Amino acid sequence: MELTKIIKNAVKENKVILGYNRTIKEIKTKKPKLVVYANNIPKDKLENIIHNTKLAKIDVEKYPDDSVNLGLVCGKPFSVSVLVIKRE
Numbered sequence: 001m002e003l004t005k006i007i008k009n010a011v012k013e014n015k016v017i018l019g020y021n022r023t024i025k026e027i028k029t030k031k032p033k034l035v036v037y038a039n040n041i042p043k044d045k046l047e048n049i050i051h052n053t054k055l056a057k058i059d060v061e062k063y064p065d066d067s068v069n070l071g072l073v074c075g076k077p078f079s080v081s082v083l084v085i086k087r088e
Contacts, residue, residue, distance in 0.1 A: 003061055007036060007073050010085045016074065017084040020045055026084045027052045035060045037082040038067035049082060 010016045015033075017026050026032050027049070035053055037046060039062060053060045063070050067079035074080055 003036065003063060004073055006034070006085070007063075007070075007083070011074050015086045015088065017086065018074065018076070018080050018082075020049075020082050023082045023084045024048065024052060026086075027056055027058060031056060031087065032058060032084040033087045034058070034085040035082065036063050036070070036085070037061075038063050038065065038070045038080065040066045041081045045081070 007016070017023060017032075023035060027035065035049060035058055037049060037060070041049075050060065063073075067081045070083070071078050071080040074083065
């Protein structure tokens with residue numbers, strides 16, 4: 001299944017958490033299904049996300065476009081650099 005469709009379905013089902021700080025908290029406290037980051041996320045934030053997802057053994061996907069388009073896919077009028085798709 002294409003990544004954009006996966007994100008849109010998760011948004012419809014209200015299984016998405018947006019934003020860097022909330023993503024890091026979700027990775028550390030729970031076990032999400034997938035972490036998706038935009039291709040223009042700052043390097044230091046990306047390294048922190050990758051490090052924490054490896055420790056928690058969570059799948060990570062790179063969205064092929066920038067944070068503005070990732071926000072549009074989520075139906076938001078703002079940019080989204082990273083998001084989490086919850087398991088529930």
